[in-house]
Amino acid sequence: MTTLPAPFQTWFDSRDWQIHPHQQAMLDRADAPALMLIAPTGGGKTLAGFLPTLAELADGQHQGLHTLYVSPLKALAADIKRNLRTPVTEMGLPIRIEDRTGDTSYTQKRRQRADPPHILLTTPESLALLISYEDAPRIFKGLQRIVIDEIHALAESKRGDQLMLALSRLQSLAPGLRRVGLSATVEDPAAIAETLARHPDPCEIIHAVPGPAPDIAMLTTEEKPPWSGGGAAYAIPAVLEQVRQHKTTLIFHNTRAQAELFFHNLWLANTDDLPIGIHHGSLAREQRERVEAAMVAGALRAIVCTGSLDLGIDWGDVDLVIQIGAPKNVKRLVQRIGRANHRYNAPSKALLVPANRFEVVECVAALEAVKEHDLDGDPKGPGPxxxxxxxxxxxxxxxxxxxxxxxxxxxxxxxxxxxxxxxxxxxxxxxxxxxxxxxxxxxxxxxxxxxxxxxxxxxxxxxxxxxxxxxxIQDTDTLKVRMKGSFKPLGEVEENFAATLTPGDTFLIGGQVVRYEGLREMTVEVSRRADKTPKIATFMGTKFANSTQLSQRILRMFRQDSWPELPRHTAEWLALQRQVSQLPEADRLLVESFPHDGRQHICVYGFAGRNAMQTLGMLLTQRMEELDLHPLGFVATDYATLVWGLDPVSDPAPLFRPPDLRAGFETWLSxxxxxxxxxxxxxxxxxxxxxxxxxxxxxxxxxxxxxxxxxxxxxxxxxxxxxxxxxxxxxxxGLVDFGRIEEMLARTDGRVDHVILDRVTPLAAPLFLEVGKIAVAGAAQDRLLEEAALHLMDTAGVGDL
Structure with a gap:
């Protein structure tokens, strides 16, 4: 067993700390070519990753760059620098620690190349830039270790591929380089370890003792969730009450537009004037930094956010996480839950808020997956x-x-x-x-x-x-937004959205309603005069689809005789669907046909995720055109595609013949x-x-x-x-996800259950509310949608649920 140097032991003793077994294991195996540590949130992963470095640098003999730390987020690199400097300063270690990201000044970057610090904290993009310089061999010649934090988040994207290619170059420049990966949420540790290792050398995996199970549940509200939509406005009073009961609450959303709308509604309902902020990637850096500083200082009671705060940043005393909308991915949910009670052996506390009635089922399925430690993830293909x-x-x-x-x-x-x-x-x-x-x-x-x-x-x-x-990272064709007469940006909106604006239009950004004044030098100029119902700014952020594993879990739930784990209104809704029609099954394709509002409809329950079901809608309407069935349109969700047209479909099986669908796909895609x-x-x-x-x-x-x-x-x-x-x-x-359509065709293997009915079914009814949805905040629009929903649900026989 490697003994801690005296200054380290003294420092641990002064804080009444004991080194954790996984931290000791990392110290003992410090010379291994590749190590991956999987430890629960708050388990001291960062210190475990850096302990060998700090011990090796403690004598002050090493010159130049010793350790690279790579993070998916600039903010995470800055946070680690702040946390790492504490033990270094308190132990009086002769170690320079600096970060290098897109926010680092040009002067400091030049100085770092001439005189690298002992520990450099950076991102994949900044590292790729560093290895492109002619002096890269000099900069990296003494490099001993690279620590990759939140490696699971990088391994799933092209950023991870870019990083691993850069790592292969570093290994040539510094042959003795040792690799370390850190993560709290890995569904397939062996696969991530293979990514980290220098092929074909193995990577050792160290597992920390798992922390306590998270305290996670679905938020109970007086009002029932709506039949469709993604805003969860119905839950605002209950969410505010939770904010009052906790020190700091992170309120996660799946899209930036939903975060903006929720923050706006939350602020309007915030009669107690609780300090609440918003944080997402389309906001100006200055605004994000103000929110981050306020979080660290404990000055905010709640932060409405997106994936920008997903990862392991320790922002103050967060004691509750609320996920608005179904998480779509269990692994992402676990990562977000870990932001609460960021301490070892302290259970994270989280609440899920379904945005609509079907998401109640999704949330319950996700909760069960978390409790069973069943993380989802699809196998990664060859390097792009x-x-x-x-x-x-x-x-x-x-x-x-x-x-x-x-x-x-x-x-x-x-x-x-x-x-x-x-x-x-x-x-x-x-x-x-x-x-x-x-x-x-x-x-x-x-x-x-x-x-x-x-x-x-x-x-x-x-x-x-x-x-x-x-x-x-792909740009999303955005334009800066700033107040007229000011040089400080508020954030960004998409070009396509800006093109729809005329002077006087209002929209939401950074939680405030602004009025469009004009476009000047590729910048959207606005004022604070808000005299109209706001549009919602279009943000390209990631639009998640249900993972394959979560969809399969939902289909397994449908096989139950009853659903005591679901709220009564949702359980009765599913029971009514079974009574009127049938519930979808994993190995069969359920297709319902019924008339509604003077049109013929078919509803296909494929459970292949939003992108795939959207593509399926395009292919089905194309096939229906070829068969003279005169389709008029379609709408898709994660679980179903609804197509309407002039003629009834008497036999849907020909629509799903794999060769025909593939041929249609080739034609459509080209x-x-x-x-x-x-x-x-x-x-x-x-x-x-x-x-x-x-x-x-x-x-x-x-x-x-x-x-x-x-x-x-x-x-x-x-x-x-x-x-x-x-x-x-x-x-x-990617966007069309045809692979999941093929997976759906393979698991159903031509088995189509065609149910012909005389009216809309309970499970199909919410899809009608997806048609022509307008993202507008306003009482009149809300009332119209509510009246339409009530009429439709009465037609489907679920008006009282």
Missing amino acids: RDVLCQHILITACAGPFDADTLYREIKTVGAYHTLSQAGFDDCLDFCATGGYALRAYDKWKRLLQNADGQWQLRDPRAAQRIRMNIGT GNAVMKRTFRGAATIAGLIERNLPQTRKSGRQATFSSDILYDTLSKYDPDHLMLRITREEAMR
């Missing part, structure tokens, strides 16, 4: 090639490289260990020439082979442009805007499209226009171009 193309360009920025050496280096990355030589050569050729259809243009000829056979930048000046476009949108994202990451240029930046419309021209050109003249192949792969598993 657009990220690989960017990595090749980053490598070239640092100086000439040997292709064979780089290929071997890349194959040490878990996600790329199956990369073929031909696959690598495709990416290298793309970086060098732009591909067959573009090789005549100098703009895309970025690499050449020198006399030694090494690859280098054709024009050294290209390095600046490549560095300006490093990263895998000319769909989804493909162009996906192409734009992949081409931007790969470096074909530059969003940032010296002295300027393309607007979203400019970038869209140029990417559309490129897409059409390549589709016509080079249909096998690497970027088009990548685009197709991305689209299949």
Whole structure:
């Protein structure tokens, strides 16, 4: 057993602390090539990850950079710096700790390259930028350890692929580099460990003693949840009461727009003037920092937030987490729950608030999954090639490289260990020439082979442009919003939303209603005169779909004879559905046909997630057109697709023949805007499209226009171009999620239950309220929607539930 150095033991004793077993294990195994620690929230993961570093640096002998810490969030890096400096200062250790993110000043970044600190806290994007410099070998030559925090959050995204490619480069610059991963929520530890390890070397996994089970329940409200919608306005009084009873409450939402609307309604109902803030990624950095500072100081009673506060930041004395809307993903819910009572062996306390009646079922299913430690997650595919193309360009920025050496280096990355030589050569050729259809243009000829056979930048000046476009996070075509006459931004809104505004229109941002005055120099100017019902600003943030595992759990619930775990109104609703029609089953596809309001309807219960069910709606209407069934439209949710038209469907089975659906999908996808949108994202990451240029930046419309021209050109003249192949792969598993449609077809295997009825069914009724939804806050609109819902539910026979 490794003994703590004397200053450390004294410091622990002064706080009446004892080193946890998992912290001791990390210290004992400090020399292992790769370690992953899985420990509950508040279990001292960060200190466990850094203890070996602090012990090795305590004697003051090491010069230069010793340890890199990589975080998914800039705010998390800043938080760790603050927390890490406490023991260093109190023990008087000769250790410099600094962070380097997009918020770090240019002067400090230059100084860090010339004189690196002992510990540097950064993000994947800033690390990729660092390895692109010619002096990267000098900066990293003494690097001993890299600590990757919240590794599960990175492993699931292209940011994680970018990070692991950067790690393979670091390993070449510092062969003795040791890797450490930290996480509290991992559904498949072996898979994450394989991601972290240098393939094919193993990664050791250390499990801390699990903390106590979370205290988690569904919030009880006097008012029943509505039949549809995502705002949960009905729960505002109950949520406010919980805020009054606790010190600090985090109120999580799945989208930024919902967070804005909820905050606005919460503030209007906040007659006690409780200090409440809002925090999400579209707000100005200054506003986010003010909220963060107030949280640390304990000056806020509640913070309405999104994924911007998902991860392991220790923001003051949070003693309650409220999740508004079904979490859609159990792992995300566990992560959010962990923000409350951020202490070891203290149970986290959380409440779930379903936004509508069906989400009651989702929330109960998620609660059961949490209690059974059943985390969800889909297997990750091979490493994306657009990220690989960017990595090749980053490598070239640092100086000439040997292709064979780089290929071997890349194959040490878990996600790329199956990369073929031909696959690598495709990416290298793309970086060098732009591909067959573009090789005549100098703009895309970025690499050449020198006399030694090494690859280098054709024009050294290209390095600046490549560095300006490093990263895998896609911009969302946003415009800054600021008060007229002020230079301080309030936040951002999408370009498409801004284009719908006319002077005098009002919308919500940062929790306040603002009035649109005009567009000036690509900035939305507003004032505080709010004299209309506000529109809701369109924020691109992530729109979650139900995970496969959660959908399966809901379908298993439907097989029960009764549902004592559900509120009475929801249990009776499901029982009525079983009485009138039947409940969906996992291995059969339920299709209901019924007339309503002069139209014929079919409702398909596929439980494949919102994106897949949306795609299914497009494919079904296409098939119905081919069969002369005259469809008029459709609407989709996570669990069902409702299609309406002029003619009844007497036999739905032909609509779901896999070969026909796949053929229709191919035809639809080839000319769909989804493909162009996906192409734009992949081409931007790969470096074909530059969003940032010296002295300027393309607007979203400019970038869209140029990417559309490129897409059409390549589709016509080079249909096998690497970027088009990548685009197709991305689209299949991304926005359209066709893989989950195929999974649905496979598990039902042609077994279709067709139920013909004379009116709307209880389970189908809420889908009618999804049609033509308008995101408006206002009493008149609320009343109209309520009256429409009551009429519809009376028709479906569920008016009293």
